Amino acid sequence: MLARVELVGTQFGVGSPDIPLPASLRIANDGFSCTSPSVQGNVTQVCCFKDSNAPPSFELEDQEIFQPLQNGDISIMYDVIRSYESNYLAQVTISNQNPISRLDYWHLSWEWMRDEFINTMRGAYPFIVDTNECIYGRQGEFYQDLDFSAALNCERRPVIIDLPLDRTNDTSLGRIPFCCRNGTILPPTMDPTRSASIFQMQVYKMPPDLNRTQLTPPQNWRINGTNSPDYQCGPPVRVNPTLFPNPEGLSSETVAIASWQVVCNISRSKSESPKCCVSFSSFNNESVIPCNTCACGCKPDPSDMCSATTQALLLPSQALLIPFDNRTKLAEEFSRNNNWKMPDPLPCPDYCGVSINWHLLSDFKDGWSARMTVFNWGETDFADWFAAVQLDNAMPGFEQAYSFNGTALSGTHHTLFIQGLPGLNYIVAERDGKNPRKDPRVPGSQQSVVSFTKKTAPGINVIHGDGYPTKVYFNGEECSLPSMLPSDGHGISAKSVLIYLIASFVTVFLQL
Incomplete structure (x- = not known):
């Protein structure tokens, strides 16, 4: 050009x-x-x-046309709230706009384009405190009177992390609204007051940008978290200055000096493996359709001769409550009692840290019910967990979840949003049984019955498909679904599976 x-x-x-x-x-x-x-x-x-x-350079006296705010899975606001000749104070707001996604232990990074560096911060902290690039670089030559031992970060691409909860009222690092959540940002559907993180930082500039109006936002933003989806972030876009509540509590608003928005959307590759899986069972079928073989990716072990392509074995219901390595005896006995041939080699595990069983509990003329059980087979406890269940045709008939907090997801007609009730919103990790020498390990679990009416969803066929989810999410991650239903002719009798699951579930709690 x-x-x-x-x-x-x-x-x-x-x-x-x-x-x-x-x-x-x-x-x-x-x-x-x-x-x-x-x-x-x-x-x-x-x-x-x-x-x-x-990089684009912005002069505040330019009559620029501001862009409207955009929606995305994550919205990041970069607001300059104070400006001086050589430095400015920026406030960064990370907002979760996705109704069924979350961030845990978030890491935020960007790229400085004009040799800026971070002097102080409140509400967050650099993952690495490093000022060597300033001391040995242009910054140290120009700011000869600045104490760089008290500065925080001079990296071209700093990585910022949240502060722990106990720093909320810290007079030097905390006391910023929405700060210090230990890196957890929940979806707004779960808790709007915990769907954002905010921090402030003092940014020093370098010549020739030494005036109050010469402000350039950092570029190439990235954000990710532990057990969270990957995000693709766009460039910062100049928007109308943000309005903040008056810090003195007066009935007026304070206008930011300049504001930019960065929009990040979830990016899932086709090769990415799920982190959770679903099994199906029904009151009219004795066998459980387990999670698919290698549902969360295969982890080949030279000493474990399992097949990554063999279909997962149908199981008795009590097998759902024990680790995969301890299921072989039950599966062999179950197959032998039903004259099924065991494959050789046996199928590999699902390798999922979380599994969810959806069990059709009843089906009557006017209504039906299901029981949802969440199993945690991993090494990490889940605090403030949530799930989303998509029922394409049956959701209009949703009535109540008894041991979960279940609500219809706003803006949709087919998704049930589920979270633990107060005091039951914590799923512990897998742990030893009552007698570690002979008992198998026990998963952390939560369970609830969910009831539906047919009056507002007439004509549905519960057993043959409408009573099973078409998509399931746990903590924002989409789970792998079985490749068949219990009604697809793979069962053996109409004997109820309910007695087995209740007895097994009671056994687990007796061991605690």
């Missing part, structure tokens, strides 16, 4: 011996680099080329 700028001497006095020509020219906000001026008569010409590597 090429731009030509002409300065006519009769209008601007260019070429007059009293007014020197500029050595170079720069077009603000567009990242143009310009050649030295050339004079032909009373016209001075300057050629400017678009520099793709140059």
Whole structure:
């Protein structure tokens, strides 16, 4: 892209011996680099080329057209709330806008484009405190009187993490609204007051940006978390200055000096494996359709000769409550009693840290019910857990979840949002049984019955598909679903599976 700028001497006095020509020219906000001026008569010409590597530069006195705020899975606001000649105070707000996704132990990073560095912070902290690049670089030469031992980070790409809860009222690091959640950002459908994180930082600038109005946001933003989806972030976009409540508590608002928005959306690759899986069972079928073989990816072990392609074995219901390695005896006995041939080699495990059993409990003329059980086979406890269950045709008939807090997800007609009740919102990790020497390990679990009516969902066929989820999410991660239903002809009798699950579940609690 090429731009030509002409300065006519009769209008601007260019070429007059009293007014020197500029050595170079720069077009603000567009990242143009310009050649030295050339004079032909009373016209001075300057050629400017678009520099793709140059970051946009913003002069606050420019009458810029602000873009409207955009929606995304994550919205990040970069607000300058105070500005000085050599530094400014920025407030960063991370907001979760996805109704069924969350971030745990979030890590936020960006790239400084004009040698900025972080001097102080409140509400968050650099993952690495490092000022060597400043001490040995241009920053140290320019800010010779600045104590860099008290500064925080001079990396071109700093990584920022949240502070623990006990720093909330820390007079030097905390006391910022929505700070210090230990990196957890919940979905707004679960708790709007915990769906955002905020921190502030003092950013020092370098020449030639030493004036109050020369402000450039960092570029190339990234955000991720532990057991959280991957996000793809767009560039910062200049938006209308954010309005903040008056810090003195007055009935007025304070306007940010400048504001940019970064929108990040979940990016899932086709090769990415789920982290949870679902099994199906029904009152009219004795066998359980387990999680698929290698549902969460296969982890080949030379000493374990299992098959990654063999279909998972149908199981008796009591097998759901013991680890996969202890199920072989039950599966063999179950197959032998039903004259089924055991495959050789046996199928590999599902390798999922979380499994969810959806069991059709009853089906009557006017209504039906299901029981949902969440098993935690991993090594990490789940605090403030939640799940989302998509029922394409049956959801209009939802009535109540008895041991969970179940609500219809706002804006949809087919998704049930589920979370633990107060005091039951914590699922512990897998642990030893009552007698570790002979008892198998025990998963952490939560269970509830969910009831539905057919009056507002007439014509549904519960047993043959409408009573089973078409999608299930746990803590924002989509789970793997079985490849068949209990009604697909793979069962053996109409003997109820209810007695087995209740007896087994009671056994687990007796061992605690």
